[in-house]
Amino acid sequence: MSAAKRKGVPRKSAKAKASTAKANVLKNTVRANSSTTGSLKYLAWNDVEVEAMNPLLGRQLIVGHQVMLARVLLKKGCIVPLHSHVNEQLSYILEGALKFYIDGKEIVVHAGEVLTIPPNMPHKAEAMEDTVDLDIFNPPRADWINKTDSYLRK
Amino acid sequence: MSAAKRKGVPRKSAKAKASTAKANVLKNTVRANSSTTGSLKYLAWNDVEVEAMNPLLGRQLIVGHQVMLARVLLKKGCIVPLHSHVNEQLSYILEGALKFYIDGKEIVVHAGEVLTIPPNMPHKAEAMEDTVDLDIFNPPRADWINKTDSYLRK
Numbered sequence: 166m167s168a169a170k171r172k173g174v175p176r177k178s179a180k181a182k183a184s185t186a187k188a189n190v191l192k193n194t195v196r197a198n199s200s201t202t203g204s205l206k207y208l209a210w211n212d213v214e215v216e217a218m219n220p221l222l223g224r225q226l227i228v229g230h231q232v233m234l235a236r237v238l239l240k241k242g243c244i245v246p247l248h249s250h251v252n253e254q255l256s257y258i259l260e261g262a263l264k265f266y267i268d269g270k271e272i273v274v275h276a277g278e279v280l281t282i283p284p285n286m287p288h289k290a291e292a293m294e295d296t297v298d299l300d301i302f303n304p305p306r307a308d309w310i311n312k313t314d315s316y317l318r319k
Numbered sequence: 320m321s322a323a324k325r326k327g328v329p330r331k332s333a334k335a336k337a338s339t340a341k342a343n344v345l346k347n348t349v350r351a352n353s354s355t356t357g358s359l360k361y362l363a364w365n366d367v368e369v370e371a372m373n374p375l376l377g378r379q380l381i382v383g384h385q386v387m388l389a390r391v392l393l394k395k396g397c398i399v400p401l402h403s404h405v406n407e408q409l410s411y412i413l414e415g416a417l418k419f420y421i422d423g424k425e426i427v428v429h430a431g432e433v434l435t436i437p438p439n440m441p442h443k444a445e446a447m448e449d450t451v452d453l454d455i456f457n458p459p460r461a462d463w464i465n466k467t468d469s470y471l472r473k
Binding site: 202203204205206207208209210211227229230231232234253255257259267268272274275277278279280281282283284285286299301303 | 385
């Protein structure tokens with residue numbers, strides 16, 4: 166008995182191998198296309214992993230091609246330290262209230278309100294109550310995707 | 320009495336005129352910068368005009384630099400005819416349910432769910448119930464901003 170059969174792994178015929186190779190080429194082609202233009206995706210926020218950044222801050226991501234959605238869950242008192250990024254940001258507060266320190270001003274953004282933040286404009290935020298914030302970024306935040314956002318992980 | 324004084328318009332001194340000219344240069348500079356990178360804006364959806372596209376379809380826009388948010392209000396039975404656009408679209412259903420006809424499939428997207436639609440992918444939509452849909456576009460939809468979207472105005 167071959168090693169493959171002992172482990173319950175069916176061995177592939179030459180024809181099956183060719184078919185698999187063809188499928189992989191097709192899959193890689195689709196992937197290549199997707200990486201150029203994005204792909205059709207259907208997702209429920211309830212099925213998207215909540216990443217615990219710190220005890221007061223959770224985050225979910227849905228990443229498109231040039232746009233990324235982040236559903237940011239902040240407990241009252243949570244502080245997002247002063248930072249800036251090249252990405253344009255639109256923050257739409259879905260529940261609660263977030264006080265932004267930005268451009269020399271303090272702006273409390275409540276549920277049903279939106280703040281548009283241009284690229285490279287430093288900002289800090291503080292949750293005035295338990296808050297659900299939808300952040301929209303262009304382009305997607307590489308530091309959030311590859312988890313190099315140490316300023317949030319304290 | 321001068322014409323200006325009769326109309327209650329105070330005449331400006333040379334100094335005041337120079338100051339206004341300086342302020343306009345500054346304003347135009349700020350505008351020029353804004354058009355390059357977007358600007359900080361704080362808006363409540365309640366204060367954003369609802370454009371009545373047709374009896375079943377209303378729409379509000381918040382336009383950033385490279386990202387546009389549209390809060391789309393659809394009454395049950397509203398149909399958005401088959402169309403496509405170069406803009407990437409993410410549709411986040413906030414209330415209700417929208418059935419998409421896209422990529423040879425029918426996908427009912429409910430409240431709390433998101434569909435990511437790549438550029439140039441034809442799609443049609445039908446409101447299964449009264450629905451609030453947040454559409455995110457990159458870049459902003461020129462046809463929605465300059466009101467040349469006749470496919471929606473029937």
